[in-house]
Amino acid sequence: MAETKVVQGTCPLDCPDTCAWQAHVEDGKVVRVEGDKAHPFTRGVLCAKVNDYPTRTYSPERLLHPLRRTGAKGAGEFERISWEQAVDTIAERFGEIITRHGGEALMPVTYFGSMGAVQKYAPLRLLHALGASDMIGNICGAPGLAMMATGHTIGFDPEEYVHAKFIILWGVNVLTTGHHHWHFLNEARKRNGARIVCIDPRYTQTAAKCDEHIAIRPGSDAALAAGMARVLLTEGLADLEYAEQMAHDLDEFREQVEPWTPERVAETCGIDAATVVSLAREFAAAEPGMVRCGVGPQQTVQGEAFVWNLSALCILSGHWRSAGGGLALMTFPDVNLAHAARPDLKQEKVRSLELSRLGAILNGDDGGQPIKGVLVWGTNPAVVLPDSGAVRRGLEREDLFTVVLEHFMTDTARRADIVLPATTQLEHFDVHTTWGHHYVSINKQAVEPLGEAKSHGEITRLIALRMGLNHPALQESDEEIAASALPEDLPLADLEATGWRKRSPARAPIPAPDKRIALAGYFATEA
Ligand code: SF4
Known part of the structure; x- marks a missing residue:
């Protein structure tokens, strides 16, 4: 009779999902890993890349000696x-x-x-x-992280997606890269009738599942975000009370996006001007709306301008006021493993x-x-x-x-x-945080x-x-x-006993007046 055990673990890879797994061990060898069904976010499913993780460990090409x-x-x-x-x-x-x-x-x-x-x-x-x-x-999401360092909030708990009424998936192929997010996005569709719009130059697997696909030219994302923000400002759709609490330079931002008329955006992005306007109106009207954004658009020449304009758009919309609203670029548990x-x-x-x-x-x-x-x-x-x-x-x-x-x-x-x-x-043995949800998790040694x-x-x-x-x-x-x-209030023994702990940071706190953030300044005049 083979001696068997199941060991709790975590996928180690640089991925927003940071899946909890169970390693099945027979006679001292891992025979398979599978997603841990009890994990509230990753819910028992790994991805194609990691389903056969034991083949990595037991590969004949492994380096086993100095x-x-x-x-x-x-x-x-x-x-x-x-x-x-x-x-x-x-x-x-x-x-x-x-x-x-x-x-x-x-x-x-x-x-x-x-x-x-x-x-x-x-x-x-x-x-x-x-x-x-x-x-x-x-070498990955530097523009978003640099923006976060200036005080912008760049993400929220993905389990809140279910409250969204309108969702934009911007430059992200969720079903391929971070597919656990799709469950919560789709749940918003089922519960609230949320419409999901995909903005991506490519017709991806995710685009095929959305209600609308807007194929913009690669690298023109910053222009579209600026144009949408301009629609909010010129049509009186912006939540100015909220935006003024968050940012100190609304006038400067207004001037920055003023040249980005729907017609100019349309020409830059290769779409209709009417699409720019209707997208902005629908986003503004949602209670709330959200944007899930990928890393890809940040890696273009206008990547920095894109994340700044997108954050400004989400702030102007006031969607951050409500659960399920705002910008979902990256989010982290409030634990900093770099202390190690x-x-x-x-x-x-x-x-x-x-x-x-x-x-x-x-x-x-x-x-x-x-x-x-x-x-x-x-x-x-x-x-x-x-x-x-x-x-x-x-x-x-x-x-x-x-x-x-x-x-x-x-x-x-x-x-x-x-x-x-x-x-x-x-x-x-190890412990993990993530950049896509709020769980800190354990990886126990299996063999x-x-x-x-x-x-x-x-x-x-x-x-x-x-x-x-x-x-x-x-x-x-x-x-x-x-x-x-x-942190002191999360002893390792607790994590070992439970496997994971949710550690959500505060949701887009309103800054003190003298700590308000900047929205403007990161947009080249020519896109
Ligand atoms: S989805 Fe990401 S975290 Fe989950 S198994 Fe695949 S690479 Fe690992």
């Missing part, structure tokens, strides 16, 4: 070494770099291959303690290097002090970053010492000096690590110990690292 490069960078020639040899080499080379060039010659290169507190943030503890340069920036990185371990202020400029940084084209060592985890920069050719050239520098934590021999790992085998989500794979927390502890770093934070267990990221 490797040292023996051939040219990029040639993919490595020899197996012990963990002791790997850690000795890393400690020696990082130590040499610090002695000769200073800590800032080291740099983290990381993204959200895992959004977990331990897997994402633990290695930063080591680099902070070594005085490494900081890595900043975002322990920035207080930095001995002194260090420079910040922009991830999207990694190619220039590694090739010395940014004019700064050269980078001599990088630790890479949770990303494959040789492929995913802008100007990836320059990134690859930089990674091939003979005087650059590169350590990569990975599951597979990626294009980045092929250019590393040392490759360390990392555990997959089924083999380690023992395969081969010699180790969690990022364990790798951090080994290197720190070998380098003689004695701060207690550098020897915390993975559970302690996870717990350190949680």
Whole structure:
């Protein structure tokens, strides 16, 4: 009789849905993962990408032992070494770099291959303690996040979608990327008769399920949002009382959108002027209306103008006053897992290097002090970053010492000096937040690590110990690292007992008069 168990977990990927899963284990091996039906938002369904997650863990191509490069960078020639040899080499080379060039010659290169507190943030503890340069920036939804930093609210609880009366899906293919949102959007249609309009240059799977599809020209989103805002202002449809409570520059914004007549918007977007007007009127009249927006339109030349105009449109409409109304671009539980990185371990202020400029940084084209060592985890920069050719050239520098934590021999790992085998989500413990709903969730270890794979927390502890770093934070267990990221009123034990906790932030609070936000200023005159 096989010994079986079911272990609670969470999908680690950089996705707004952050699904809760159950790992089914038989005789020490995960035989399948499936969505946890009890989770209020993800409701028991994973996506096609992750349904077969165990095939990742048990892939014959998994890296299961530390490797040292023996051939040219990029040639993919490595020899197996012990963990002791790997850690000795890393400690020696990082130590040499610090002695000769200073800590800032080291740099983290990381993204959200895992959004977990331990897997994402633990290695930063080591680099902070070594005085490494900081890595900043975002290669995904930067315009929206930058706008949020100025005080704009960019999302709300998606379980509120059910209250919406009119829904615009703008540049987002919900059924393919974040399909759990569709249930709540469709529920608004069933309960309230909400009409759903899709704005997308492509006729997507989602567009096919909507009541109307408006195919605008790629990159013209900012113009349409400006034109809709202008209709609200010129036709007296704006909730000016609310808008004046939120923003200090309504007159300036009015001037900014004034040139965006329906005719000009129509010409820019490749649609009818009447569509611009009717869409704006229908949005304004809904009680409430909402816009679910994707990351894609933010990545156009007018991406910044788009998110600002869209936020302004939602504020002018006053829909934020009601549950189910407003802008749904990104939303987060009120827990900041970045605390797990322990920035207080930095001995002194260090420079910040922009991830999207990694190619220039590694090739010395940014004019700064050269980078001599990088630790890479949770990303494959040789492929995913802008100007990836320059990134690859930089990674091939003979005087650059590169350590990569990975599951597979990626294009980045092929250019590393040392490759360390990392555990997959089924083999380690972690806690997760998300950017698409309000649940913090647990990932319990389902099985023992395969081969010699180790969690990022364990790798951090080994290197720190070998380098003689004695701060207690550098020897915390993975559970302690996870717990350190949680607020006092959310003890790890509670999360372990329940699997997840909802932590909703306040809904678009009205700012104090002297803290009102700006709406204008982010629109190029020519779209
Ligand atoms: S929908 Fe997103 S969070 Fe859910 S399983 Fe797929 S990638 Fe993971």
